[in-house]
Amino acid sequence: MITIADIMSSPVTTLTTQDTLKTAHDLTRKLGIRHLPVIDRESGQLRGVVTQRTMVAKILSLLNLYGAGAINEREAATNVMEVAVVDFRQVNENEPVKSVASGFLHNKHGCLPVINEAGALTGIVTSSDFVKLSLSLLEQVDP
Secondary structure, rough: EEEEEHHHEEEOOEEEOOOOOHHHHHHHHHOOOOEEEOOOOOOOOOEEEEHHHHHHHHHHHHHHOOOOHHHHHHOOOOHHHHEEEEOOOOOOOOOHHHHHHHHHHHOOOEEEEEOOOOOOOOEEEHHHHHHHHHHHHHHHHHO
16 A cells, blocks of 8 residues: 555655745745645644745735835745645545545645644645656556
8 A cells, every 4th residue: 555655755845934925935946846834833733834826826916016126025024824824634644645646636735734643744745746656656557
């Protein structure tokens, strides 16, 4: 049985609840990633996920309101929790990929944070991880 731990991306780059939209934007550009879990620095608990979609929507809103000349300042003044999705599903690293995949597809998730038995964030599973798995399985049947 293939589990989420077998395909997830780990370690995962995270933000803290004290970070800004500018930090998130800079990280996504620098690392070429689209999803950033947000962790409470003190408790270590997962508080949200910043997605490319929510981040771009907020940046466009700031551009419309304040113009391009003020974007860096406005991004730096925007707390990441203003753009974080806080109502999200998380999956356990020991869950079978098959059971998660159908929900992932049906609900059109772009990513799901992955936790261990203790509830700590251990990774993230994205649509790219599922594509990599598909390619690997296809190569096994048609080398």
